[in-house]
Amino acid sequence: MSQHAVNPVKSAGKWLLVVIGMFGFGYALVPLYDVFCDITGINGKPSNQAAAYQAVEIDEARVVKVEFMTRSAGGMASEFKPMVQSIKVHPGQLQEVEFYVKNPTDRDIVAQAVPSISPGPAALYMNKTECFCFEQQTLKAGEEVIMPMRFYVDPQLPQDISVFTLSYTLYDVSAQVVAQN
Amino acid sequence: MSSIVEQDIHADDHHHHAPGGGIKRWLYTTNHKDIGTLYLWFAFIMFLVGGSMAMVIRAELFEPGLQIVEPNFFNQMTTVHGLVMVFGAVMPAFTGLANWMVPMMIGAPDMALPRMNNWSFWILPFAFAILLASLFMEGGGPNFGWTFYAPLSTTYSNDSTALFVFSVHIMGASSIMGAINVIVTIMNMRAPGMTYMKMPLFVWTWFITAFLLIAVMPVLAGAVTMVLTDKFFGTSFFSAAGGGDPVLFQHIFWFFGHPEVYIMILPAFGIISQIVPTFARKPLFGYASMVYATASIALLSFVVWAHHMFTTGMPVAGELFFMIATMLISVPTGVKVFNWVATMWRGAMTFEMPMLFALAFIVLFTIGGFSGLMLAITPVDFQYHDTYFVVAHFHYVLVTGAIFSIFAAAYYWLPKWSGVMFDKKLANWHFWCSLVSVNVLFFPMHFVGLAGMPRRIPDYALQFADFNKWISIGGFAFGLSQLFFLALLIKACRKQGEPAAAKPWEGAEGLEWEIPSPAPYHTFETPPVIK
Ligand code: HEM
Numbered sequence: 258m259s260q261h262a263v264n265p266v267k268s269a270g271k272w273l274l275v276v277i278g279m280f281g282f283g284y285a286l287v288p289l290y291d292v293f294c295d296i297t298g299i300n301g302k303p304s305n306q307a308a309a310y311q312a313v314e315i316d317e318a319r320v321v322k323v324e325f326m327t328r329s330a331g332g333m334a335s336e337f338k339p340m341v342q343s344i345k346v347h348p349g350q351l352q353e354v355e356f357y358v359k360n361p362t363d364r365d366i367v368a369q370a371v372p373s374i375s376p377g378p379a380a381l382y383m384n385k386t387e388c389f390c391f392e393q394q395t396l397k398a399g400e401e402v403i404m405p406m407r408f409y410v411d412p413q414l415p416q417d418i419s420v421f422t423l424s425y426t427l428y429d430v431s432a433q434v435v436a437q438n
Numbered sequence: 439m440s441s442i443v444e445q446d447i448h449a450d451d452h453h454h455h456a457p458g459g460g461i462k463r464w465l466y467t468t469n470h471k472d473i474g475t476l477y478l479w480f481a482f483i484m485f486l487v488g489g490s491m492a493m494v495i496r497a498e499l500f501e502p503g504l505q506i507v508e509p510n511f512f513n514q515m516t517t518v519h520g521l522v523m524v525f526g527a528v529m530p531a532f533t534g535l536a537n538w539m540v541p542m543m544i545g546a547p548d549m550a551l552p553r554m555n556n557w558s559f560w561i562l563p564f565a566f567a568i569l570l571a572s573l574f575m576e577g578g579g580p581n582f583g584w585t586f587y588a589p590l591s592t593t594y595s596n597d598s599t600a601l602f603v604f605s606v607h608i609m610g611a612s613s614i615m616g617a618i619n620v621i622v623t624i625m626n627m628r629a630p631g632m633t634y635m636k637m638p639l640f641v642w643t644w645f646i647t648a649f650l651l652i653a654v655m656p657v658l659a660g661a662v663t664m665v666l667t668d669k670f671f672g673t674s675f676f677s678a679a680g681g682g683d684p685v686l687f688q689h690i691f692w693f694f695g696h697p698e699v700y701i702m703i704l705p706a707f708g709i710i711s712q713i714v715p716t717f718a719r720k721p722l723f724g725y726a727s728m729v730y731a732t733a734s735i736a737l738l739s740f741v742v743w744a745h746h747m748f749t750t751g752m753p754v755a756g757e758l759f760f761m762i763a764t765m766l767i768s769v770p771t772g773v774k775v776f777n778w779v780a781t782m783w784r785g786a787m788t789f790e791m792p793m794l795f796a797l798a799f800i801v802l803f804t805i806g807g808f809s810g811l812m813l814a815i816t817p818v819d820f821q822y823h824d825t826y827f828v829v830a831h832f833h834y835v836l837v838t839g840a841i842f843s844i845f846a847a848a849y850y851w852l853p854k855w856s857g858v859m860f861d862k863k864l865a866n867w868h869f870w871c872s873l874v875s876v877n878v879l880f881f882p883m884h885f886v887g888l889a890g891m892p893r894r895i896p897d898y899a900l901q902f903a904d905f906n907k908w909i910s911i912g913g914f915a916f917g918l919s920q921l922f923f924l925a926l927l928i929k930a931c932r933k934q935g936e937p938a939a940a941k942p943w944e945g946a947e948g949l950e951w952e953i954p955s956p957a958p959y960h961t962f963e964t965p966p967v968i969k
């Protein structure tokens with residue numbers, strides 16, 4: 258190879274930096290996605306922090322139907338269901354609902370419930386003041402539990418949403434918990 | 439330029455012919471022509487390997503019911519077929535063409551980084567050996583589709599996933615090295631007077647493709663790494679149980695995936711833009727608009743990825759944005775088709791083999807573009823998504839698009855590479871058999887797709903039986919037609935045929951036709967003068 262005005266190895270190095278940068282960008286998409294979804298609520302993930310119930314005005318004129326769905330993730334042996342299938346609330350009204358869970362196995366399991374709301378944009382307006390999904394639940398062998406969840410729907414909920422579904426998936430996270438201790 | 443003087447001084451150090459024979463010549467070669475040849479043969483072999491997997495798929499789908507293979511093996515065939523064709527056949531074929539032609543077209547003696555060039559080729563066979571070997575592991579190879587959606591590739595996959603990830607890393611490293619080489623070569627090694635706006639379009643399209651490659655291949659590497667750590671090291675990027683989100687996988691994958699489909703078509707646009715003017719004997723209509731159209735396609739390709747995700751429950755605003763952005767891409771694509779047709783308009787056309795493939799490309803690729811437009815309509819995609827309609831779409835753009843352009847390029851430049859004219863009889867058999875069978879193969883897929891036949895399944899409802907029989911017959915015929923091409927290539931490599939002139943195509947223009955056929959081992963050691 259003959260010599261050139263520009264050292265090709267040097268300019269290749271420059272492009273290699275771009276490559277490394279784009280690899281980092283791939284990873285940066287993970288937090289970016291979370292932040293974007295937190296702001297816009299478009300992936301239906303409600304906040305996993307307890308909301309404070311400020312004495313909001315109750316919009317008596319409006320009724321919103323909230324439906325509940327539960328599912329045990331694949332490989333998870335548990336009975337998990339909502340005590341009511343759906344409930345009608347006024348926006349701003351604090352409401353409590355209960356969920357039933359049973360560990361039918363003969364070993365203790367640590368479970369984590371992950372909520373998801375459809376349609377996604379409703380997630381921003383679903384304020385939970387108390388939820389079993391905020392932390393992991395230890396279920397003793399054979400144990401049955403009634404778990405409460407308290408929420409209110411923000412009166413700012415867009416007018417075109419009159420019904421939304423809150424779905425919980427229950428995961429067995431015992432293995433991860435053991436691994437961490 | 440100082441390079442001219444120094445080249446003359448050093449000229450005597452060079453071997454003027456290929457160094458000694460045997461395997462070592464190919465293992466150690468840093469010559470762009472040798473490496474181009476290696477890439478092209480590798481791509482063709484992978485095309486045959488991936489093609490045999492397609493034959494298994496079509497044999498199973500010949501009739502409804504399960505008869506030849508297990509569903510799990512069927513899924514491995516669709517997965518590995520896709521991976522081998524995308525990363526093993528189409529992409530290396532284009533890299534091979536770039537290696538052969540880019541230096542010759544810009545008047546450079548070689549690629550800018552010849553040793554890296556050697557590496558970027560020689561890691562490829564290992565990548566594919568690993569991928570193909572994983573098929574023989576206990577439980578089989580990857581079966582989650584070439585798109586490896588989580589949680590199929592994480593929770594529900596087997597241990598061979600580690601091999602899949604590793605092989606994709608190597609393929610990615612190889613294409614990144616290839617891309618950097620193309621960029622550095624084009625930026626630094628153009629002959630004096632070869633300004634950017636004088637570069638042949640094949641060089642331009644590859645230049646832009648190379649930027650796409652270095653932008654998105656690292657993102658693919660990130661995605662497979664996340665799959666690897668989710669599966670084996672307890673992270674939860676894509677697992678809701680640990681706070682991740684499986685939909686995030688699709689965003690990351692398609693952020694890579696959509697530019698990737700343009701990586702597989704932009705060089706094809708370049709090839710067609712070389713061939714059409716040659717056989718229409720008119721300069722390309724709208725050269726500058728071609729360059730700008732290519733660049734805008736490349737830029738737009740970064741903002742349309744979610745058209746693959748219309749059914750994931752995006753908000754309406756998102757669906758609308760991605761629908762409109764996707765339709766916008768068809769504007770510069772339309773400009774290109776228009777320019778090719780305008781180039782032919784009132785040209786003195788002849789229909790040699792490269793031109794026949796180029797014409798088939800223009801017509802059939804456009805069909806694929808139209809089905810793409812249909813898929814881009816969000817409400818309609820809810821019905822078409824994950825059906826054979828999508829399969830029809832991407833095979834029209836990739837087989838009759840990318841692969842036909844590669845055939846066109848091979849026929850166009852083969853006389854330059856081998857020094858002999860190819861066997862025209864075999865070429866005619868290859869073209870006409872391929873043309874008929876490819877349409878028997880892919881056109882009915884539109885109908886079964888519209889009627890609701892899902893993709894990636896080994897069995898199907900009885901009402902699809904007749905069409906599928908035809909599709910399979912077309913598939914076998916298309917597979918067999920490629921053997922004509924194999925025979926033709928072997929003849930050309932053995933130098934059987936009439937000797938080719940330096941410029942075997944009357945209307946051809948460009949630096950590559952100013953050197954003798956076959957192209958000597960070293961060319962343009964003294965840069966040519968560009969008028
Ligand atoms: C006019 C331009 C195009 C438009 C509007 C378009 C649109 C689309 C849309 C909306 C989909 C998603 C369909 C679904 O999964 O429901 C799709 C899939 C696909 N397109 Fe295109 N497309 C265009 C051109 C191309 C080109 C040029 C290529 C490649 C050379 C290509 C390759 C693919 C592939 C491989 C898939 C399927 C990916 C998979 O799910 O496995 N498309 N296209």
Ligand SMILES: [Cu+2]
Nearest residue numbers: 696699745746
């Ligand atoms: Cu796309």
